[in-house]
Amino acid sequence: xxxxxxxxxxxDTTKVKTDQKTGRLIRKGVLSTINPFDMYALEEALVxxxxxxxxxxxxxxxxxQAKHCLEFALSMGCDEAYLVSDRKFAGADTLATSYTIGCAxxxxxxxDLVLCGLKTIDGDTGQVGAGIAxxxxxxxxxxxxxxxxxxxxxxxxxxxxxxxxxxxxxxLPCVISVLKGQNIPRMPSMKxxxxxxxxxxxxxxxxxxxTDPDRIGLEGSPTNVLRVFEPxxxxxxKIIRKCPEELAEKLCGCLKKRSK
Amino acid sequence: xxxxxxxxxxxxxxxxxACPFDAVSFSDYPEFNxxxxxxxxxxxxxxxxxxxxxxxxxxDTSESSGILVFAETKQDMILDISFELLTKANExxxxxxxxxxxxxxxxxxxxxSILAEYGxxxxxxxxxxxxxxxxxxxxxxxxxxxxxxxxxxxFLIGATHIGRELAPRISSRLKTGLTADCTCLDIxxxxxxxxxxxxxxxxxxxxxxxxxxxxxxxxxxxxVIKKKKNPKNPEIIFKQSNYENKDxxxxxxxxxxxxxxxxxxxxxxxxxxxxxKKQGFDLLEKLADTLGARVGASRAAVESGWVDYPMxxxxxxxxxxxxxxxxxxxxxxVQHISGMENSDYxxxxxxxxxxxxxxxxxxxxxxxxxxxxxxLISKLKSKV
Numbered sequence: 001x002x003x004x005x006x007x008x009x010x011x012d013t014t015k016v017k018t019d020q021k022t023g024r025l026i027r028k029g030v031l032s033t034i035n036p037f038d039m040y041a042l043e044e045a046l047v048x049x050x051x052x053x054x055x056x057x058x059x060x061x062x063x064x065q066a067k068h069c070l071e072f073a074l075s076m077g078c079d080e081a082y083l084v085s086d087r088k089f090a091g092a093d094t095l096a097t098s099y100t101i102g103c104a105x106x107x108x109x110x111x112d113l114v115l116c117g118l119k120t121i122d123g124d125t126g127q128v129g130a131g132i133a134x135x136x137x138x139x140x141x142x143x144x145x146x147x148x149x150x151x152x153x154x155x156x157x158x159x160x161x162x163x164x165x166x167x168x169x170x171x172l173p174c175v176i177s178v179l180k181g182q183n184i185p186r187m188p189s190m191k192x193x194x195x196x197x198x199x200x201x202x203x204x205x206x207x208x209x210x211t212d213p214d215r216i217g218l219e220g221s222p223t224n225v226l227r228v229f230e231p232x233x234x235x236x237x238k239i240i241r242k243c244p245e246e247l248a249e250k251l252c253g254c255l256k257k258r259s260k
Numbered sequence: 261x262x263x264x265x266x267x268x269x270x271x272x273x274x275x276x277x278a279c280p281f282d283a284v285s286f287s288d289y290p291e292f293n294x295x296x297x298x299x300x301x302x303x304x305x306x307x308x309x310x311x312x313x314x315x316x317x318x319x320d321t322s323e324s325s326g327i328l329v330f331a332e333t334k335q336d337m338i339l340d341i342s343f344e345l346l347t348k349a350n351e352x353x354x355x356x357x358x359x360x361x362x363x364x365x366x367x368x369x370x371x372x373s374i375l376a377e378y379g380x381x382x383x384x385x386x387x388x389x390x391x392x393x394x395x396x397x398x399x400x401x402x403x404x405x406x407x408x409x410x411x412x413x414x415f416l417i418g419a420t421h422i423g424r425e426l427a428p429r430i431s432s433r434l435k436t437g438l439t440a441d442c443t444c445l446d447i448x449x450x451x452x453x454x455x456x457x458x459x460x461x462x463x464x465x466x467x468x469x470x471x472x473x474x475x476x477x478x479x480x481x482x483x484v485i486k487k488k489k490n491p492k493n494p495e496i497i498f499k500q501s502n503y504e505n506k507d508x509x510x511x512x513x514x515x516x517x518x519x520x521x522x523x524x525x526x527x528x529x530x531x532x533x534x535x536x537k538k539q540g541f542d543l544l545e546k547l548a549d550t551l552g553a554r555v556g557a558s559r560a561a562v563e564s565g566w567v568d569y570p571m572x573x574x575x576x577x578x579x580x581x582x583x584x585x586x587x588x589x590x591x592x593x594v595q596h597i598s599g600m601e602n603s604d605y606x607x608x609x610x611x612x613x614x615x616x617x618x619x620x621x622x623x624x625x626x627x628x629x630x631x632x633x634x635x636l637i638s639k640l641k642s643k644v
Contacts, residue, residue, distance in 0.1 A: 062294070063293065063294055087294070089294070090292075090293065090294035090296065091294065091296050091297060091298060093437065094428065094438065094440075095431065095432060095435065095436075095437060095438070098428075098432055122459075122460060123459070124440070124441065124458075124459060124460075124575070125428075125440035125441070126424055126428075126440065127424075127427070127428035127431075127438060127440055128428070129428075130425060130426075130427075130428035130429040130432065131428050131429075131431075131432040133429065134428075134429055134432035134433050135432065138507075139396070139397055139507045139508050140396060140425065140429060141396065141425075141508075142421070142424065142425040143421055143425070156511070161394075161420075161421040161422060162420050162421045162422070162521075163334055163515060163516050163521065164334070164394075164513055164514060164515045164516060165512075165513070165514045165516075166393075166394070166510055166511075166512065166513050166514075167510075167511040167512040167513075168508060168509065168510055168511060169508070169509045169511055170507060170508045170509075171506070171507050171508075174507075218296075218298060221437070222435075222436055222437030222470050222472065222473040223437035223438070223439060223468050223469070223470050224297075224298055224468065224469055224470070224471060225297040225298065225299040225466055225467070225468050226299070226300075226454065226467040226468065226469055227299060227300075227301075227466070227467050228280045228281075228299060228301075228459070228464050228465065228466045228467075229464065229465050229467075230463075230464060230465070231458070231462065231464070231465050231594070231598070237606070237618075237620075237621050237622035237623055237624060238622070238623055238624065239613070239618055239621075239623075239624035239625075239626060240623075240624065240625060240626065241613065241626040241627070242627075244627055244628065244631035244632050244635055245635060247625050247627045247632050247635075248632050248633075248635035248636040248639055249639065250625070251607065251609075251623075251625060251632070251636050252636055252639040252640055254607070254623060255551065255584070255607075255636075255640065256640075258583065258584050258605055
């Protein structure tokens with residue numbers, strides 16, 4: 001059995017600050033990291049590996065630097081890594097990205113399960129997992145918090161939605177996105193780190209994947225960004241500084257008036 | 261495609277500075293890396309007009325017409341998000357002069373006429389006992405086929421868990437664009453849907469559009485639109501569903517009890533890092549009890565393990581729009597604010613008068629929650 005885990009390299013956005021004057025994001029000196037949501041997908045795959053002895057292929061699409069996050073995934077205990085990287089892929093929206101990653105997974109051939117994180121912390125869309133599933137014509141299940149059972153043909157999972165939980169049986173292969181916080185991602189052990197040293201990251205370019213030029217990069221992206229701007233600020237309300245007794249009195253009056 | 265006219269370029273490097281995505285680097289001439297999204301900031305700022313952006317165009321989109329809304333249900337009960345989307349769809353339809361339609365999947369004999377009350381003039385109903393439970397494969401198949409048949413220009417889906425899974429599946433099948441988690445929708449002078457959403461954790465907003473493919477698809481956050489009745493005399497069309505259900509089986513579906521959901525609360529008392537400890541939330545519970553409110557929390561409070569994730573308000577939690585939102589000990593990170601700024605009236609209690617929450621609060625109380633709240637609770641009780 002082969003599990004493909006899709007990961008993305010993202011800027012560590014908790015450390016991103018905006019320039020007070022221009023409102024732009026200051027990206028200089030911001031470190032990159034594996035998208036935190038993807039760490040849960042990696043951990044889930046590693047747990048399955050420990051139980052059933054499967055092979056884990058980790059895959060990322062991005063610039064050449066994104067190989068660092070693949071190296072980290074290998075050192076956690078993944079078996080094989082692919083970097084989908086080509087200047088022609090640049091500027092892809094979620095549709096073009098899904099198509100490109102879909103092509104890469106097809107190239108890997110023997111896969112039984114694709115694991116993704118819930119979403120990325122930079123793009124914040126959570127759309128690519130379902131997009132990949134569509135291109136591979138296989139089912140997709142988001143928000144999975146437990147993989148209950150897995151065999152050659154089917155998987156049984158539990159997932160949590162806004163207002164309900166579902167237990168679902170799906171045929172394999174399928175795409176699963178895992179809920180944040182269902183496991184604690186491990187750090188690489190000395191053993192897995194040493195084992196990973198000789199593993200090479202394979203690069204998949206548009207030529208190798210034989211992608212349709214009309215469906216990749218900017219060309220293949222139906223959405224365009226018109227503009228970016230800082231969120232509007234609301235006008236200041238009233239601010240009061242008094243002793244607690246008076247503050248409570250004031251609040252009480254306000255709540256009485258408002259909650260009618 | 262971005263084209264650089266090297267003879268025109270005077271190497272002023274303004275494009276490099278103007279780029280909000282840090283996508284421009286400069287050796288001899290500007291170079292664009294993969295972060296570029298063709299936003300046009302460089303094109304606009306270039307004093308010599310050396311940068312030009314060519315966007316692909318040409319597909320005929322004039323055949324598409326109508327605004328379709330996916331009416332989400334919970335075991336055959338139509339959810340509020342559906343009415344919110346219909347309200348928005350009607351607003352957009354005034355600018356476009358196109359009809360508003362809804363698609364709903366339910367069990368046989370379910371009354372869906374309430375969709376007309378909120379402005380659906382055409383309702384497509386797929387009735388099958390299996391649709392009582394949400395099945396992603398079946399839903400995606402049935403809805404994609406309908407969209408192919410009726411060819412709407414806009415298709416709106418709620419940014420609920422179900423919507424977020426379903427929408428990208430459908431948009432990929434239709435090979436069209438999809439914008440996630442929109443907080444604002446409008447129609448521009450060319451009749452295109454302008455979709456605005458928070459990006460980078462709410463630090464910036466981006467307006468996105470889909471010029472050349474149809475439908476223009478968006479998922480829309482809950483509670484950013486205020487539902488409004490707008491009764492129509494609907495045409496209800498029953499459709500046959502033809503799908504084979506073999507890939508996915510829903511073994512069990514359990515609906516949560518209502519009380520855990522804070523999105524419908526009229527008054528929310530929320531606590532953040534400033535509550536300092538788990539027991540602080542007992543105090544908030546007490547206040548909530550007195551007010552008939554529900555308790556929410558910031559991410560900091562959830563991550564400290566004081567309360568559970570379903571209570572989290574913000575970009576990675578719930579979006580709420582109560583009549584009154586009382587933020588206690590919440591400093592007001594952009595991520596939190598984007599989840600509650602549409603509340604009718606915001607009260608903030610915080611000991612730090614420089615906390616950003618005060619910038620959006622209608623009433624700001626500078627003080628210690630542990631001194632103010634107990635007094636407030638006893639005052640509220642004594643006057644009831």
